[in-house]
Amino acid sequence: MTPQTEDHLAEIIRGANAPVAVRGGATRHHPGDGEALSTAGLSGITLYEPGALTLVARAGTPMAEIEAALAAENQRLPFEPMDYRTLLGTEGAPTIGGAVAMNVSGPRRVQAGACRDSLIGVRFVDGTGTVVKNGGRVMKNVTGYDLVKLLAGSRGSLGVLTEVAFKVLPAAEDAACVLVAGLDLPQAVAAMSRALGSPYEVSGAAHVPVGLDGAPVTMLRVEGLAASVAYRAGALRDLMAPFGPAEIETRSGAEGGPGVQTGWAWIRDAAMFAGTDEDVWRIHCRPSHAAELAARTGSDRLLLDWGGGLIWVGLPAGTDLRARLADFAGHATRMRGEGPGARPQQPAPVAALEGAIREKFDPKGLFRGTA
Known part of the structure; x- marks a missing residue:
């Protein structure tokens, strides 16, 4: 399914009674469960005002198109999004909606913040087929409930993004x-x-x-x-x-x-792991705990980013890193390889809260299989 308009997407969701798996550029390796629903048809920059440092684009717009438009005006996205194709060996084209859904944030996060910190507005279709708009198209108009931050990093589990709005920054000289x-x-x-x-x-x-x-x-x-x-x-x-x-x-x-x-x-892009046959894990933690956690992994195939707040780990295929780490203030996610751990593991109170939110946005459970 590849809807070409937001109304067509809403119609598909209203008529769906089985899980769907939302896709952007299909650059990640976890396919999810259910029939594929692609946002590729929802593409194009709808508003770009360089003087106002504001860009609005449909969710299926390729990241390369976004970056080219910004570069022409000597501007850039603040959050330096990772290109997962290097790590995962996948094809396709990363999209701006996929970056939002995964809250993809690169090394500049330590200064400029995460993807969600630059996001000022969203449009999406929830699990009932309702089109929801939150935030605005300029920074001063971000009002109402902060669904903008809620959608960023939701991994497509609350709805299908159709349009996103960002504040952008001048490129560095x-x-x-x-x-x-x-x-x-x-x-x-x-x-x-x-x-x-x-x-x-x-x-x-x-x-x-x-x-x-x-x-x-x-x-x-x-x-x-x-x-x-x-x-x-x-x-x-x-x-x-x-x-x-x-x-x-x-x-x-x-x-x-x-x-x-x-x-x-x-x-x-965690390029040190490209082309190898090892499993790759990603640990989010307090920087002050990074050295201890890195030692617990038992691996010398490590890359620390965000001042130690992000640790990439390469391990032999099939290794369960979570068993080695035990409890800690953060989470570990398997980014490449087969086995458990492909989704962040939340503490029970947080998981219960997330479940209640998903029940409100997706009462039919259409997006439960989306990775």
Whole structure:
């Protein structure tokens, strides 16, 4: 099913009596249960006002189209969405609606917030076939119940998104990355915490225990006007002195590296796991717990992002990471591989609350199988 209009989609939902599995660009590997319902026909940018930093697009609009339109005006999405095709080896085209449904947020989350923090309005069709609108098309008009935040990250379980509205930001004139080599996990988390707590507006903080050259590397990114980037990168390098020698890599890689853009795309897309046969898990946790949890995984195939708040883990196929981690303040999700853990596991009170919300939005249970 590929509706071409919002009214057609609402008609399909009203007539449905069996589960449907909502699809955007089909770039994720969990197919869900039920007949596929694609938003690909709901495509196109409906409003873009660069002067107002506002963009509105239908949910099935390819991310590449969004990014091209913004780049033409020297602007960007604040939340740096990951491209799952690198990790999962899938095809298709990522869509803006899929990014919202999964709350896809990249390394810049530590500075600019998650996808939901840039989202200012949504339109969607709920499980009764009712078209619901919440928020607005400009930042000052976000009013009423905050269904905007509720829909972001709901994984298509509350309704089918048809249109989304975002605040956008100017693109950075320049970028640099401060690299600190040789830190163990506790040292790396401490270094990232110190950098993120500094006044130097760090827009990315990541650590790889086994880098491309086999040695640990901690990466700290700054972005903005060229003069500001040069000053902040130098000050950040000096701030890292207690952790060992640090060097600065520029946007172009002029100092011998591959360049800031390439390096952070590698972090954003968890590219170190591309093309391998291992299972890949994603842990959301408190950064202060990152070193301990990383050690509990029993793996050296690790990538820490968000200053330690996000941990990617590669494990042998079939490994149940949740059993190794036991209880902790966060959750672990299997992103690649077969077995349990493909959906976030919530504490019982949160799960009960989510169930009650889904019952209101989807009384027929049409979206229960959507991944």
